[in-house]
Amino acid sequence: xxxxxxxxxxxxxxSLTALSIVNLIFGALxxxxxxxxxxxxxxxxxESVQISLTPVIFICFGIGLGIIGLxxxxxxxxxxxxxxxxxxxxxxxxxxxxxxDITGLIVQMIAFYRKNQKKIRQMIVMSMIGxxxxxxxxxxxxINMLMKPSGDVVWSQYVQIIGLFLMLFIGIACFFIPxxxxxxxxxxxxxxxxxxxxxxxxxxxxRS
Amino acid sequence: MKGRRTQYEIYWxxxxxxxxxxxxxxxxxHCNLNxxxxxxxxxxxxxxxxxxxxxxxxxxxxxxxxxxxxFLSLFSQLYRKLFETSxxxx
Numbered sequence: 263x264x265x266x267x268x269x270x271x272x273x274x275x276x277s278l279t280a281l282s283i284v285n286l287i288f289g290a291l292x293x294x295x296x297x298x299x300x301x302x303x304x305x306x307x308x309e310s311v312q313i314s315l316t317p318v319i320f321i322c323f324g325i326g327l328g329i330i331g332l333x334x335x336x337x338x339x340x341x342x343x344x345x346x347x348x349x350x351x352x353x354x355x356x357x358x359x360x361x362x363d364i365t366g367l368i369v370q371m372i373a374f375y376r377k378n379q380k381k382i383r384q385m386i387v388m389s390m391i392g393x394x395x396x397x398x399x400x401x402x403x404x405i406n407m408l409m410k411p412s413g414d415v416v417w418s419q420y421v422q423i424i425g426l427f428l429m430l431f432i433g434i435a436c437f438f439i440p441x442x443x444x445x446x447x448x449x450x451x452x453x454x455x456x457x458x459x460x461x462x463x464x465x466x467x468x469r470s
Numbered sequence: 471m472k473g474r475r476t477q478y479e480i481y482w483x484x485x486x487x488x489x490x491x492x493x494x495x496x497x498x499x500h501c502n503l504n505x506x507x508x509x510x511x512x513x514x515x516x517x518x519x520x521x522x523x524x525x526x527x528x529x530x531x532x533x534x535x536x537x538x539x540x541f542l543s544l545f546s547q548l549y550r551k552l553f554e555t556s557x558x559x560x
Binding site for chain 1: 474475476478479481482483486518540541544545546548549550552553554555
């Protein structure tokens with residue numbers, strides 16, 4: 263039974279670590295793409311005589327992506343920090359994991375979820391908004407590329423197409439990532455609901 | 471410990487930490503509590519006789535008593551059950 267709990271804890275921490283690393287990468291990519299495109303179109307806007315709507319839309323998308331990316335990055339780093347702490351603790355006590363150690367780990371995980379419940383829900387929404395922005399950005403860039411061919415050498419166009427596919431991939435991934443967070447959140451929500459009964463029983467015991 | 475804990479989780483942490491004699495300062499440091507809250511919890515646990523206090527001059531040390539065993543085992547049993555009954559992530 264103890265091994266079963268340890269396995270569950272290890273699995274959950276492992277999944278959460280992998281998920282936060284993926285999110286960290288996507289957050290960083292969102293910032294990079296957002297900032298890069300905003301700066302590129304701000305420069306374009308500065309140099310052009312007439313103000314056109316296209317660069318303004320790109321700048322808005324870029325700023326939106328940058329802000330979401332930053333939030334994403336910070337939230338993922340926060341989760342990664344927690345999972346790393348737990349992993350280190352588990353590693354230290356690998357040989358002699360007593361009942362107290364396991365209960366301590368469970369308490370730690372519950373306390374973490376209780377504190378970050380809101381943040382995890384926000385990450386689900388943010389990831390979807392990020393996905394929408396990435397897809398709109400891809401679509402808008404593709405239309406722009408088709409309507410205004412740059413006349414650059416062929417390899418440069420290939421690079422642009424690769425960039426579009428990368429953004430499309432990230433955009434689609436942004437809709438899949440929340441699924442894992444939703445699964446994680448639903449399991450933990452049921453546990454949190456159960457803790458209310460646990461608290462009641464502990465209160466009864468302590469007052470008896 | 472990071473995160474938001476309930477009072478029962480804090481009681482458990484204090485009682486486990488005090489299985490060997492501990493000073494007030496070490497308890498509040500280990501359990502990440504401020505002195506006011508820490509004193510309230512320690513007073514409650516002492517009053518419940520879950521903790522015994524030894525006073526040497528102006529310093530007090532706390533030790534978990536036998537009376538706390540029932541609470542500790544129930545706590546451990548209930549919290550482990552939370553993980554046993556729920557489905558896993560994978």
